[in-house]
Amino acid sequence: MRVWLSTAMLLCLLSTAWAGDDWHYTLRPGDSLWKVCQQFAQTPQTCWGKLARHNDLDDPHVLHPGDTLLVPTSWLKEKPIPATVDAITGEVMLYPASGGEPRRLSNGDVVGFGDALETAANSSARLRFADQSEVHIKPTSLLVVTRYRRFLNHQNERTELRLQRGNIRNRVSPRQSDEASFEVYTPGAVAAVRGTEYYLGVDGAETTRNEVIEGRVDVGARGTERQIEGGYATLAHVDEAPIEPVALLPAPAMEVTASHTGVVAAWHTQSEARSYLLELYSQPAGRLLNQDYLSSGHWQKELPVGDYRLLVRAVDENGLRGDESWHAFSVPAPPIEPEPVPEEEDAHWDVWVFMGAAALLLAL
Structure with missing residues (x-):
């Protein structure tokens, strides 16, 4: 039986995720509004003042590293690249962060910040980002796209997702920075990576399972962080720390x-x-x-x-x-059966017909 997201649950999930058509810039030590505008804005001379008002800053000269600065994408030099979906199987629903009507996704559709994607029992989809990272959303899953990297040349952008239930497979393109560029939050843990291939699953919102194929994933919960290398896995029950890494079972021959x-x-x-x-x-x-x-x-x-x-x-x-x-x-296609060869006609058939007809006339 198909069970789609209830309206109350949808509003709860999306209420804190949407921030309009803004680029989320994470402030670094030494950043100022002028430096941000000079590096990214089309008109840095007027950007910094408008940027302070856009973010409701009490003091535009006091910024804290790690905080998020919202920059309207229309102000930027570089055109943002949206996240899109493809490889859709079955019925996959999108719940817009802006509160519009839910709609069924088609290949090539754009996914915005805060949008929620839900797959039915026999449905799946692939989510693609600007840096060629991919998330394959498996059947019976609910994923909220909190924010994602939209520019190829901005190394400080991050992708953040929330997996409420179900399973995903992530292939994250490596970054030059040592900082985690891709984070997935679940009801019981958070998985942060810089570049790798791994699986993440949530079983009934009670248990988070993480299996790493390549690279390394840092899985944290309840103040404990495990570094999971390729070929290992961990799980975390709600309100419990992740277990020590265990080796993946070998690939079946x-x-x-x-x-x-x-x-x-x-x-x-x-x-x-x-x-x-x-x-x-x-x-x-x-x-x-x-x-x-x-x-x-x-x-x-x-x-x-x-x-x-x-x-x-x-x-x-x-x-x-x-x-x-x-x-x-x-x-392959089935083999083509040879056409049947017609039986060779009697060469003397016409002669026998003529002779029979002639004999009948003589008898008359």
Whole structure:
């Protein structure tokens, strides 16, 4: 049964997320309004005064590093690049931060600051940012896009998301700065990265699970921070600190056989795995077509002609999903059956017909 976001919950999620069409600049030591305007504004001579009023600053000469300065994007030299969605499967809803009517997303649609995205049980989408970072939103998920990086040349911009429930896979483009450029908040923890590939999931708003494929993710909760390297994972229950990192279960050794009738995948089971997560993607679009949890090392499906990628991950007793096993394959068109050869006609058929007709006339 499909359960969409209630109006009350939506207003609660979005009430603090929207700040209009502004660029969020994080102040650094030594920053001043004049320096910010000189570096980013089209008309720095008049920008600084308007910027003070736009941010309701009591004293424009007193700024605190770490605070956020809101700069209207129309004042900026560089054109901002919006976040867009693609690879949509099924029905994916967008709840605008401005309070407008919810609408169904289509490929290429723009996502603004504070917008909430919700996927149904058999739906998914991919969210793309200006720096080529990607977030793949899995089925039955609710994600609020608090803010995101919109300029390629501004190194101090950050992307902040809130995953209320469900699962996402993040591929974050590396940054030159050592500061975290990508943060995801959940009801029980926060995951901060500079550049990496990792998964994040929220189970019923009670447990946050983080599995790191490459790089490093800093996961913090209840005053405790864990540094999770590639090949490791952690989980955090609400109001509890994250557990010590545990090794991901190894990627299943998978064999895939494809023909015009479909595909068969098989892999050796692992003693520590309680189940296996399987995901099927179309290529080259990267749309998630199918997601299954299996108890055995066997899967098969009839598929139309096309190119695909199959992902299998072992799941341990804590619900942490292991390393990735990817396999690309193609389903070919069925073989063309040769046309039947017509039987050779009797060369003397016409002669026999003529002779028969002549004999009949003579008899008459």
